[in-house]
Amino acid sequence: MTDDQWFREAVVYQIYPRSFQDSDGDGIGDVPGIIRRLDYLQQLGVDVLWLSPIYTSPQDDNGYDIADYQDIDPTFGTLADVDELVEQAHARGIRIVMDLVVNHTSDEHPWFVESRSSKDNPKRDWYWWRPARDGYTAGEVGAEPTNWESFFSGPAWELDEKTGDYYLHLFSRKQPDLNWENPEVREAVYEMMRWWLDRGVDGFRMDVINMISKVTSLPDGEPLPATPQLGDGTPHFLNGPRIHEFLQEMHRAVFEGRPEKLLTVGEMPGVTVEDAILYTDPERHEVDMVFQFEHVGLDIGAHKWDRSRVDLRDLKASLGRWQEALAEVGWNSLYWNNHDQPRAVSRFGSDAPEHRVASAKLLGTVLHLHRGTPYVYQGEELGMTNVPFATADDFLDIESVNYYRLASGAGGNVEEILANLRLGSRDNARSPMQWDDSANAGFTTGQPWAPANPNYPEINAAAAVADDDSVFHHYRRLIELRHTEPAVAHGDFRLLAPDHRALYAFTRSHDGTDLLVLANFGTDELDLTGPELADAIDVTGWDSSTLLLGNLDDPASPTAPLRAWEARILRR
Known part of the structure; x- marks a missing residue:
């Protein structure tokens, strides 16, 4: 492996700073709190910390509405705190990746304040401004320039009373979209990125980066069934006409010539495997990997809030398709959780008390043994669950x-x-990190900005670190395995038993070493050598293999029946 491919053997840990650790009792997590927990993260063994936004922000969207890219919100600390975090993390062999949110800014960013001040302001064209639709007066129902729906509900256009024009906001009305067609915008972004890299950060996770290129005519979208007055604008801004050009320009302007390989991860809703090959092909110099959303959309029906249980066969088909497509060119990111997704153990596993620990370990085992870079979201290594919201x-x-x-x-x-x-709800992922069984889960000595999950007396880091059989130590062993067993990071992937309703099985092969991963996504025992599985999987030749890691007590033999929510990694 070359030095510029180090991320293939790495594990990334995502921190949502607001909910990670409060150091000053104001009820909100901060950068000094992260520094305080670096030894815990070093013990877990992660290689990279990705921080959700800590920049100056009105916090309309919990920091994803940025008012100053080159300063830290006082809620989270100071630039000096960030410098110390970088220094302390690097001393422990941990890299720091910042969240880059440049599809939009806050409406309180000086760029937008100038842009909205008058129609002839030099920064007017830094954002997407349009007059009312032909035949309408500004402010009338239906007068928005296009029928696009915002991701946060309602029209994606907001009327500015002072100038009488509308501005585009694909998300909150306080998050106006930057106009990347303007080269001054792009250079301002690149200059800011270089400034952060010069401070010592090691790369960027790029928020909805495949939305920065829009079809400049901004055509209407197809009417939405539930709200026909609004339309689906995604064909006109997802993977837009100049996106590859912009990312390649970014690489040349920001990353080219740097002495160390930095990590670039593009969050890309709606990306296909064919798109991902182009984005992540090292020869194209765009991004190292993408966050895709296919597998976390499998339990969603007509709209995001229409939920059902995931069919394991669909999950295997989705993840397997990405494994196969990026086998020769490009690279996968691997995740169950992040700040925008419900807790994995409640979603894909079982949060019933008798199965939570086993299923949390199983999910970690399956994900970390795929080919790609795994991401651990804070609390995932503890088996944290969804929150029982009452009202x-x-x-x-x-x-x-x-x-x-x-x-x-x-x-x-x-x-x-x-x-x-x-x-x-995204609130499931944003409840405070559960550190111990003291008040507020050890997150704060004050009033927390969001209440801790009431199960924190049983599910917390202090208890997990003290228990060698905990979810924490299982994740630690998985991370260590990636660092020490080349087949985990570099092996070929072959999916087995794709049509079985409960068995998730696959092999990884590298330089004469074969690994077999077996996982039972259910409570019924699975006889691996019985007639039910005879046509699905052949475990002949694995009887004398070595059990590298399991999530339950050692089985009678490597190919003994799989118990409820049991996972095994075999090596031969």
């Missing part, structure tokens, strides 16, 4: 609040709406 007032995330307001206002069944929110 609508318990939800804090803007996306969840907007959905409840619109759905209940339209006469929807309140209990059904709440049930959907409990399953899918």
Whole structure:
């Protein structure tokens, strides 16, 4: 492996700073709190810390609305704190990756304040401004320049009363979209990125980066079934016409010629495997890997809040397709959780007390043994679960609040709406990190910005670190395995038993070493040598293999029946 491919043997840990560790008792996590927990992260064995945004922000979207890219929000600390974090992390062999949010800014960013000040301001063209639709007066219903729907509900256009024009915001109305067609915008972004790299950070996770190139005519989208007055604009801004050009220009302007290989990860909703090959081909110099959303969309029906249990066969087909497509060119990112997704053990595993630990370990085993770079979201290594929200007032995330307001206002069944929110809300991932069994889970000595999950007395880091059989230590062993067994990071991937409803099985092969991964996604025992699985998988030749890692007590033999939520990694 060359030095510029180091990320293939790495494991990334995502920190949502607001919820990770509070150091000053104000109820909000901060950078000094992260520094305080570096020894814990070093013990876990992770190689990279990805920080969700800590820049100056009004916090309309919990920091993804940035008012100053080159300063830290006082809520999280100071630039000096970030410098110390970088220094302390590097001393432990851990790299730091910042979140890069440049599809949009806050409406309080000086760039936008100037842009909206007048129609002839030099920065007017730094954002997408348009007059009312032909035949309409600004402010009338339907006068928006296009029918695009915002990801946070409602029209993607907001009227500015002072100038009488509308500005585009694919997300919150306080998150106006930057106009990447303007070369001054691009150079300002690149200059900011270089500034951070010069401070010692090791790369960027790029938020919705495949939305920065829009079809400049901004055509209407197809009407949406549920809200026909609004349309689907995604064909006109997902993987837009100049996206590859912009990313290659970014590489030349920011990363080319740097002495060390930096990590670039593109979050790309709607990306296909064919797109990903282009984005991640090292010869094209765009990004190292992409976050794709196919597998985390399998339990979603007509809309995000229409939820069902994932069919394991669909999950295997999806992940397997990405493994196969990027086998020769490009690279996969691997994740179950992040700050935008519900907790994995509640979603893909079982959060029932009798199965939570086993299923959390199983999910880690399956994911980390795929080919790609695994991402661990804070608390995943503890088996943290979804939060039992009681009422609508318990939800804090803007996306969840907007959905409840619109759905209940339209006469929807309140209990059904709440049930959907409990399953899918981003608030599930944003409850405080559960450090110990003291008040507020050891997250803060003050009033937490969001309440801790009430199960923290049983599920917490202190208890997990002290228990050698915990989810934490299973993740630690998985990470160590990636560092020490070349087949984990570099082996070929072959999916087995694709049509079985409960068995997830695959092999990894590298330089004469074969690994077999077996996982039972259910409570019924699976006889690997019995007639039910005879046509699905052949374990002949694995009887004398070595059990590298399992999530339950050692089985009678490597190919003994798989117990409820059992996972094994075999080597021969």
